[in-house]
Amino acid sequence: MEDVLVRRAAQLLGSARRVVVFTGAGISAESGVPTFRDDLTGLWARFDAARLATAEAFHADPDLVWGWYEWRRARVSRAQPNPGHLAIAAIGSRAVDSTVITQNVDDLHERAGTRGAIHLHGSLFTPRCVAAAGHPATFEDPSDGPAAQPDEGRRIPPPRCASCAALVRPGVVWFGEALPETALTGAVEAATACDVLLAVGTSGVVYPAAEIPRIAARSGATVIQVNPQPTPLDTVAAINLRGPAAEILPALVAAAWEETDG
The missing domain is CATH 3.40.50.1220 (TPP-binding domain)
Structure with a gap:
């Protein structure tokens, strides 16, 4: 059949x-x-994915949220x-x-x-940059971009936009957006x-x-x-x-x- x-x-x-x-x-x-909710393992397992994936979470603790997304991005980069x-x-x-x-x-x-x-x-x-209606971000240091390979659980300060110095945020759609x-x-x-x-x-x-x-x-x-x-x-x-x-x-x-x- x-x-x-x-x-x-x-x-x-x-x-x-x-x-x-x-x-x-x-x-x-x-x-x-891993699927979105399955991507909380090891040191990240103590967090709620939904609470990391909001604009409010990013502005409250940008280093934590950026660190998680950089870790996720590094894992995807290694996938084929x-x-x-x-x-x-x-x-x-x-x-x-x-x-x-x-x-x-x-x-x-x-x-x-x-x-x-x-x-x-x-x-x-x-x-993308958090300012100016979210225009695409540029990085001053290539090591801050997608090629970075951060350690699990590492807090990473977000880079600043090379154009306007505002914070750079992950380019994903968060809850509530x-x-x-x-x-x-x-x-x-x-x-x-x-x-x-x-x-x-x-x-x-x-x-x-x-x-x-x-x-x-x-x-x-x-x-x-x-x-x-x-x-x-x-x-x-x-x-x-x-x-x-x-x-x-x-x-x-x-x-x-x-x-x-x-």
């Missing part, structure tokens, strides 16, 4: 003119990147894209028009070769216009991002879900493929373009 579903999904993917790939924490977890990420990049090179929308704050899609991924929740690799307007608008437009949306490794419960597959379905697109476990998107998806993205996506992409290539 699974082979039949993969073949049907491959036919739909290979014939689609506009494809959206919508990814969540599951695909990054397959590369060893898995075959699922590479398959998604291959979709971008084969589909007529494709867009990757991700809830993840890592850079694994980019390192796999995807260009122009929409990061709904921001990125660990795009820190709205999603970036440009990213959300781009995601909604892509979901509304696509023929096929692949939902990969997402729980389907974190809003407003979880609305993206539902927007695609309401707009007439076929939603294909790739996930090892059932999710609330099961009823939205026309096809549910159970299993790891690193196994299913390469097979799906190969079958999609083998069929269209004849």
